[in-house]
Amino acid sequence: MRICQISLxxxxxALLFGACQQKQKKxxxxxSPKAAVHKAALNEEDKVVNLIMDxxxxxxxxxxxxxxxxxxxxxxxxxxxxxxxxxxxYWVKVAxxxxxxxxTYYTFAVNGKxxxxxxxDVAQDSLISIKEWRSTTPVDER
Numbered sequence: 001m002r003i004c005q006i007s008l009x010x011x012x013x014a015l016l017f018g019a020c021q022q023k024q025k026k027x028x029x030x031x032s033p034k035a036a037v038h039k040a041a042l043n044e045e046d047k048v049v050n051l052i053m054d055x056x057x058x059x060x061x062x063x064x065x066x067x068x069x070x071x072x073x074x075x076x077x078x079x080x081x082x083x084x085x086x087x088x089x090y091w092v093k094v095a096x097x098x099x100x101x102x103x104t105y106y107t108f109a110v111n112g113k114x115x116x117x118x119x120x121d122v123a124q125d126s127l128i129s130i131k132e133w134r135s136t137t138p139v140d141e142r
Contacts, residue, residue, distance in 0.1 A: 045079045048090045048110045051117060053077050055130070057142045058094055061105055065096050073098065075105065083112035091120075 052058060062075045073096055081091040089109035095102040107120035109127050119133040120126075134142070 044112070045082065045090065048079060048092060048112075048115070049077050051110060051115060052092050052094060052106075052108055055117070058106065061094070061142075076102065080107075088112050089118075 058075070058077065065073055065075055075094055075096055077092065077094045079090050080093045081087070081089075083090060089111055092108045092110055093102075093104050094106040094108075095104040107122070109118045109120060110116070111118075117130050118127040119130060121128055121133070128136075
């Protein structure tokens with residue numbers, strides 16, 4: 001009698017687990033225009049972040065941080081603020097996660113339409129072109 005009860009219990013559990021693991025049906029619904037706009041915005045942000053990550057200074061600083069931390073720390077590049085009605089720029093930060101907070105190395109503004117990159121000079125509280133930044137800031141300070 002006990003074996004019969006155990007067999008029934010095992011069978012019931014198998015049915016229960018089988019019902020929970022049904023394959024999801026493919027969603028053939030059309031995606032909403034809002035979802036498409038959101039995806040396009042993400043693609044634009046990716047493009048902007050990649051522009052910044054491709055800068056010679058960012059690559060160099062990234063290698064410096066990794067070497068100094070023996071590969072334990074890395075730089076993160078992210079869009080802090082996307083363009084708005086009042087500001088056409090993506091504001092992009094390049095920072096190191098030191099375990100307790102992010103330490104910003106660079107802040108850039110990238111025009112959402114032209115993709116022109118400008119460096120934010122904290123000391124002057126102003127945006128300058130990459131060309132000007134490179135010509136006025138020694139390599140070891142960039």
